[in-house]
Amino acid sequence: MGEEREDPQKLKRIAAAAYDYDNDPRWSDYWSNVLVPPHLASRSDVQDHFKRKFYQRYIDPDLVVESMSTGSSSQSARPASSSTETPPSNDQPRSRGTGSTARTSGTSANAGSGPTSLRWDRQTIQFSVNAWVFIVAVLAIFPLVPKGLSHRAYRLSFMGTACSSLYSVYSLYGKPRAWNLQALQVYFQSIIATKDFIYFIYCLTFGTSHLCLKFASIPILCRALENVAKFLRRNFNRSSLYRKYLEEPCVWVESNTTTLSILSSQAEIGVGFLLIISVFSWHRNVIQTFMYWQLLKLMYHAPVTASYHQSVWTKIGRSVNPLIQRYAPFLNSPLSAAQRWWFR
Template sequence: MSTTGSTQPSRPDIRSSPSASSESVRARNSGSSSRSAAPPPAAPQAGAANPLRFDAKTIHFSVNAWVLVVAGLGMLPILPKHLADRACKLSLLGTVLSSGYSLYIAALPVFCWALDHVARFLRRNFSRSSFYRGYLEEPCLWVETNNTTLSLLSSNAELALGFLLIISLFSWRRNFIQTFMYWNVLKMMYRAPVTSSYHQSAWAKIGRTVNPYIDRYAPFLQTPISMVQRWWLR
């Protein structure tokens, strides 16, 4: 009688020793701690995200470059005369805008106000001085004679400063509170007895210049302009 023997393959022991399990736990803990201790990714810079941003220096450089290019075109002998004249006018306009941006037109009203007060002070207190009679009497007399012209010039500069503040809201310096307060000051100057006639004259001149263009090319602006006028006169 033959005997059949069954051989069973030996299975690997699936039980792990305590030392092996503790080592795997430590490995997982060390991996998680190393992942948690990794430095955070660097935040993208604003300049790299928006390379075409407009700041004060960029706008000033752009205006000066525009003046240089247009003036160079105006000096070319191959351009017709009417185009050369137009280029010269555009370069002059760019120069005015660049100078106005640099000074905010704020120095002109202060200068006119100081000139008027200094002339009155010198004439009231030093009218008997020989130095005043020899060198300062004629300039002071001219200032007092042209007081209306200086006041109109100061009013135009103050209005120009207000419009520059509005333009600055859309470019580099968004100071809404400063712009709102300054326009309230202009509103008071429009009604104050000392400056009302000059400011009303300046606004009337602006209206005579701008209104025909608005009526012809942008009639949709009449409604917001009328709302602003009601606020201004209220």
């Protein structure tokens, strides 16, 4: 029975040992912030211990990581004359072993509970911000809300999503190792294609602009709805209030995340065309339009959003290209130049 109980942990330790730490940018940041003496940092057992700690924190919180034994290092530091001392009695090692076992289990329990509570705090903060964003975004879109309140809710929804995205990026990737050009370049290369960073730039683009496009609130509304539904399902599934009123909507949201992502992609691309139209009006902002199309280009190529955006652009091409070939063939040259820039 004891071996059967240890099987899940054994599999988790095997998975932790087989994990590709070198290709995970979080591992390099984590290892650089670990304070280990130089003569211990080069030891493989020390590195394996902190890799398991990293795996427990970021990948599998159920992995039990025992405290690192210091017996080998303390024995190597003892003088050679200690070998001539009389060995202790049989009772003494047992009592010491029992005490060390208790200390080990207590240390591992504390080490396991620390990251869990930290993750809980992060999830709670994200849930609170996303729930607030969802409410103010609904107020911004709802047509019967007064104009002044609607505009204020519009700005607040973008600022809230920007703060939530930035906090998520900081929680996952931390801060740059150093504040020089090379370290910042490496740091931004690791986060530029993440969904949270893309939404952060998206919210800055519209949250700081004088142009009020209610249509641009659809992606952040879908994002907030998805995050709130996930949190409610994971943490309130035993609540009678949740089961009575919120279970069916949350299940629908989690089962239709692909639909929400496609809707967000369509809205993001539609906003791009609205900005092009706004260039010919009194509310034009050429710099914002150019920056947003750069962001759309990033969304087209970033792995987290590429499939949805490429699908929408394919449908647009199937509908528009025959019309251009038939009624406006003179647009072929400008479109070819735009495509070369887009795929570059």
